[in-house]
Amino acid sequence: MKLRYLTAGESHGPALTAIVEGMPANLEISEDDINGHLARRQQGHGRGGRMKIETDRVRFLSGVRWGKTLGSPITLSIENRDWANWDKKMSPLASDRVEGIAVTHPRPGHADLSGVIKYRQDDARNILERSSARETAARVAVGALCRKFLADLGIEVFGYVVELGGITAGDDGQDFRDRFSRAEESPCRTFDPVAEQAMIKRIDEAKAAGDTLGGVVEVVVLGAPVGLGSYVHWDRRLDGRLAQAVMSIQAFKGVEIGLGFEAARLPGSRVHDEIGYEKGGFLRRSNRAGGLEGGMTNGEAIVIRGAMKPIPTLYQPLQTVDLATKEAFAATVERSDVCAVPAAAVVAEAVVAIELAEAVLEKFGGDAMEEVQENLAAYLRHVHGF
Ligand SMILES: Cc1cc2nc3c(=O)[nH]c(=O)nc-3n(C[C@H](O)[C@H](O)[C@H](O)COP(=O)(O)O)c2cc1C
């Protein structure tokens, strides 16, 4: 069974759409299961004016009946409320064309310049509408569906902010669930209240200076069984697939699993996780590998981090060049976030959940949830007796 999905939609078009194919029948799901995560993605200190306009809500257009999936493609739709202000400017009709609104001063750090050259456009709006991270609302909707699928199999996924604008959350020694429940209450989606205050201040300072900030998010998966993914071929390695998923989030420039780059600086004796056997099961004395060895889950918590660069649109714009005249100009200022790292933690959860759901279906796939659950239970009996 292959789980696959597509998203479509421009930032100021009428709606975002996602089609998910390969989700088994009989998964209990409601629009509210998804709306909660859409709301989480809209939050966070440092978000711009757009989030005051939108109240993201999903509609199922196919694949769900009376609270359960049918096994057929699931279509998820999220309306763009802002479209009401853009209907002519984003109209598909040639006769609606509005003159004098082209975006011609490409923003350093965004897709604008490479996009206009590649797609032969003279208006960077034709690039920025789709390159916008508005698209992440659709991925969070798909991710919420996958999270529900995983939760029904005893697998949990959550994320939080570990660094923002150079301020690091202190290692509190708390367990992951504890961190998560604190982060859920935090405007910076971090578990460390001291760091949170400093982060808020730094975002406010950046805003006042017309500048922007990035940061680092961490996603944790609990309950994943040993043996998802495989070492037998490069594109089946789950570490690589998770890294690609996280790196594909707009503005993400680095991914680490477990110790990540730190592992390169330490001797093997301080990197690898010793193996033990207790109460009829294998276990690890530490989890520096972040739950992945040989491209497979090893039964420990999966821990993956992603680094987000600062938002490209600056209210004190950087220098650029006009697309037509080639004269020097300040870059276009689109209404923009100052910092979206807390929102990006929710997006990172979603893309990890999607990848995990895919790996689970590859190993335990069935046409109905009951079949997947039976396959997983049989495998877990094998694991526990090994
Ligand atoms: C949740 C989220 C919100 C974002 N908001 C903005 C924004 O308001 N303004 C902006 O210029 N970039 C924003 N970005 C980043 C750009 O979409 C991204 O930098 C751009 O698409 C170029 O891709 P790249 O940075 O991966 O090269 C946001 C990214 C995320 C994940």
Ligand SMILES: C=C(O[C@@H]1CC(C(=O)O)=C[C@@H](OP(=O)(O)O)[C@H]1O)C(=O)O
């Ligand atoms: C709309 C969202 O984020 C947007 C991401 C984004 C970008 O360039 O990535 C630019 C801004 O869009 P707008 O031009 O409408 O203000 C953000 O608000 C969202 O997260 O839902």
